[in-house]
Amino acid sequence: MTxxxxxxxxxxxxxxxxxxxGHAVMSQFPVTASSFTLPFVENVxxxxxxxxxxNAIFQQSGLRPxxxxxxxxxxxxxxxxxxEGFCQDIVQALVxxxxxxxxxxxxxxxxxxxxxxxxxxxxYDARIAAIDYTLAHDDGISLRGLDEAQxxxxxxxxxxxxxxxxxxxxxxxxxxxxxxxIADDMDNLKLPPALKPHQxxxxxxxxxxxxxxxxxxxxxxxxxxxxxxxCRLEVGEVEALFRSHQIRYLNSTNYSVEEIATKIxxxxxxxxxxx
Amino acid sequence: MTxxxxxxxxxxxxxxxxxxxGHAVMSQFPVTASSFTLPFVENVxxxxxxxxxxNAIFQQSGLRPxxxxxxxxxxxxxxxxxxEGFCQDIVQALVxxxxxxxxxxxxxxxxxxxxxxxxxxxxYDARIAAIDYTLAHDDGISLRGLDEAQxxxxxxxxxxxxxxxxxxxxxxxxxxxxxxxIADDMDNLKLPPALKPHQxxxxxxxxxxxxxxxxxxxxxxxxxxxxxxxCRLEVGEVEALFRSHQIRYLNSTNYSVEEIATKIxxxxxxxxxxx
Numbered sequence: 001m002t003x004x005x006x007x008x009x010x011x012x013x014x015x016x017x018x019x020x021x022g023h024a025v026m027s028q029f030p031v032t033a034s035s036f037t038l039p040f041v042e043n044v045x046x047x048x049x050x051x052x053x054x055n056a057i058f059q060q061s062g063l064r065p066x067x068x069x070x071x072x073x074x075x076x077x078x079x080x081x082x083x084e085g086f087c088q089d090i091v092q093a094l095v096x097x098x099x100x101x102x103x104x105x106x107x108x109x110x111x112x113x114x115x116x117x118x119x120x121x122x123x124y125d126a127r128i129a130a131i132d133y134t135l136a137h138d139d140g141i142s143l144r145g146l147d148e149a150q151x152x153x154x155x156x157x158x159x160x161x162x163x164x165x166x167x168x169x170x171x172x173x174x175x176x177x178x179x180x181x182i183a184d185d186m187d188n189l190k191l192p193p194a195l196k197p198h199q200x201x202x203x204x205x206x207x208x209x210x211x212x213x214x215x216x217x218x219x220x221x222x223x224x225x226x227x228x229x230x231c232r233l234e235v236g237e238v239e240a241l242f243r244s245h246q247i248r249y250l251n252s253t254n255y256s257v258e259e260i261a262t263k264i265x266x267x268x269x270x271x272x273x274x275x
Numbered sequence: 276m277t278x279x280x281x282x283x284x285x286x287x288x289x290x291x292x293x294x295x296x297g298h299a300v301m302s303q304f305p306v307t308a309s310s311f312t313l314p315f316v317e318n319v320x321x322x323x324x325x326x327x328x329x330n331a332i333f334q335q336s337g338l339r340p341x342x343x344x345x346x347x348x349x350x351x352x353x354x355x356x357x358x359e360g361f362c363q364d365i366v367q368a369l370v371x372x373x374x375x376x377x378x379x380x381x382x383x384x385x386x387x388x389x390x391x392x393x394x395x396x397x398x399y400d401a402r403i404a405a406i407d408y409t410l411a412h413d414d415g416i417s418l419r420g421l422d423e424a425q426x427x428x429x430x431x432x433x434x435x436x437x438x439x440x441x442x443x444x445x446x447x448x449x450x451x452x453x454x455x456x457i458a459d460d461m462d463n464l465k466l467p468p469a470l471k472p473h474q475x476x477x478x479x480x481x482x483x484x485x486x487x488x489x490x491x492x493x494x495x496x497x498x499x500x501x502x503x504x505x506c507r508l509e510v511g512e513v514e515a516l517f518r519s520h521q522i523r524y525l526n527s528t529n530y531s532v533e534e535i536a537t538k539i540x541x542x543x544x545x546x547x548x549x550x
Contacts, residue, residue, distance in 0.1 A: 005377075014537040016446075017299065019547075020292050024345070025369045028381040037547060039537045066373070070299070086376045093368045094300045098341065101361045102280075106303040114533035124531060125493075131438050138410075163406050166441055170532075171291075218400075256399060257445075258389035262289040262314045272294075272312060 006057045007035040010050060010069040010080060014114045015039040021090050022068035033066075041071060047079035058084040072108060123273065127173040134169040137177035138162055143194040146177060150270060152198055153178040154242075155205035156234040157225075158215045160252040160260060164205065167261045173273045174265070181238050183230065189237045191245055203264055204242040204249030209235050211253045281332045282308040285325060285344040285355060289389045290314035296365050297343035308341075316346060322354035333359040347383060398548065402448040409444040412452035413437055418469040421452060425545060427473055428453040429517075430480035431509045432500075433490045435527040435535060439480065442536045448548045449540070456513050458505065464512045466520055478539055479517040479524030484510050486528045 007026060009019040015037050026033055041047050054065050067085035071077040081087055095106050116124055136142055137149065139162065146152060151168065153161045157180050165176040179195065195202060209231040216226035224230050242249040248267055252260050265272050282301060284294040290312050301308055316322050329340050342360035346352040356362055370381050391399055411417055412424065414437065421427060426443065428436045432455050440451040454470065470477060484506040491501035499505050517524040523542055527535050540547050 014533045016533060016537070017292075017295050021296060021365065021369070024292065024366050025373060028366070028370050028383050029373065029377055029379065030382050031377060031379075039541055064376070066376070068369070086373075088369055088372060090296065090369065091299050091303070094296070094343070094363055094365065095303050097363060098300060098304065098361075101339070101341070102304055102306060104304065104306075107305050108303050114531055116529055116531040116534070125490075128438055128532075129493075131441065135413075135437070162410070163403055163445070166406065167445060170438070170442060170445060215400075218404075254391055256389055256391040257403075258289045258291060259391070262291070266314055 004032045004034055005063055006061070006065040007033040008050075008054060008065055008067045008069070008085060009035065009037045010041050010067060010071070011039055012042045012071045012073065012076065013039065015070075016114060018068050018070050018090055025068070026066075041076065041080070042073075044075055044079055047071075047076045051079050051083040054083040054085040123173070127169070127273075130169040130173045130175045131166070133175040134165045134177070137175075138165060140179040143179075143192070146194065146198050146201075148175055149177040149198065149201055150175045151177075151203055151264060151268060152195065152201050153203055153205055153264075154181065154195075154238075154247065156181055156207070156212070156231075156238055158212060158219070159205045159207040160257065161205055163257045164252075164260045164264070167257045168264070171258075171261065172265065172270075174270060181234065181241075183225065183234065186234060186237050189241050191241065199245070199247075201268075202245075202247045203268060204238070204247045205260070206235060206239050206242070206249055206251050208251065208253040279307045279309055280338055281336070281340040282310040283325075283329060283340055283342045283344070283360060284310065284312045285316050285342060285346070286314055287317045287346045287348065287351065288314065290345075291389060293343050293345050293365055300343070301341075316344075316351065316355070317348075319350055319354055322346075322351045326354050326358040329355075329358040329360040398448070402444070402548075405444040405448045405450045406441070408450040409440045409452070412450075413440060415454040418454075418467070421469065421473050421476075423450055424452040424473065424476055425450045426452075426478055426539060426543060427470065427476050428478055428480055428539075429456065429470075429513075429522065431456055431482070431487070431506075431513055433487060433494070434480045434482040435532065436480055438532045439527075439535045439539070442532045443539070446533075446536065447540065447545075449545060456509070456516075458500065458509065461509060461512050464516050466516065474520070474522075476543075477520075477522045478543060479513070479522045480535070481510060481514050481517070481524055481526050483526065483528040 009015050009022050011018045019037050038050055041050055057065050065085045067087040068090055069080055070091050153165055155161050161178040165178045168174040168176040212231040213228050220226050284290050284297050286293045294312050313325055316325055332340050340360045342362040343365055344355055345366050428440055430436050436453040440453045443449040443451040487506040488503050495501050525538055
């Protein structure tokens, strides 16, 4: 084991990519890290303040801070590169080998991965429209306008429908509706008539009853709603419905919302639009 | 200019990181790309199917497809590396130089960047709770429980409050409430008494009237609500309120929801939790 290292994630944009990738890289080493995320380092002045912060840590600890960064403007990146940190440019690390393969030099442009530009404004508006659509069709609020849905998630209360729908809309611009099956439906569980014309867009979410109990207990301790018996009953009935109607479904228990959302896109053959 | 190249983004997880980073790299070259995103390439069988797909394109076009990938299991990655593609491992490209700096070998672990593990389950539940909180406090629905908010966004209708709040909750686990000022408030615009105790958590969003008109016209064409006169009035009044109450605020017009959210965290000094 080595001493704790300071790690910086720096970008002229949101620093989301630098942070995600840097975490993945750091996780490959048995090093304890204390990390700093510094977005919007867009000018020389802010870069100099960052450089001073990096150098101060180096003076104090004697260990070079590790720096994962992505900055397009040469004069701003130069300031970071002149710091005492061990600097890795996450984008450039892949540009150099690619230049060889393509046989052409890069023509750097200011690329705002998570930015808004004239050319992606229409796409961006479509994404905001998808969020609006999903909020208006959350939790079965409205069964009108399902023609416009690209996917309709079904499942019991608290199985992950709402976060998954919102993630689909937010990250991929997918118009996702969702519809809950509630306790009162269980005596004679049927697919609501309004959903039948949209059979091909239906996707089921299920969950292990044990996990469902834990989640529901957080909300409504010691209620029938949160009892093992009720959770088992609901999950069993709903899974049977999915099977009898040949609705594709996924058990969400061990997956994050990112994983559930991307699996749904994959299974349903929906193209992702990245933003 | 060169011919169109096929580009693959491949991962044993969601492939979100591979895609975002790969896009950033590709944008540095004047190349037209037709791209394929292949998540959940977790076993040799699926990897072989991917390899066949890469090789088929190479046979057909005579151009090696470009492959940005991240796969932890050696036997699975080996299959991809044996394809005819020009393969770049987005994580390993940074691991090798870091190994030198740290002077220790990597101890690879299966790292699911967007995955759910026993160790991050508590954090994950907190994130889902943040989404629940934000939905329950969207658009001024409830002014109760604002003690629990980490940030309360203020602004006119359609200036970006809801997408920003949801992004803060979804991506960073931040409990974000939001409150709209509506047309009826404008005659005598005041900060609602319920918000006053939370002054330090208030953050304003504003927007150029021209852009606001365009957004509102989409929803409600030729209404007073969407008129330039009304939009100018509302934005002017609300900005004056922000200034007189010393509420920090941001003009959202030229920023994406990612940028607005990270700027708010940065300005308010809120720590981001990544998921």
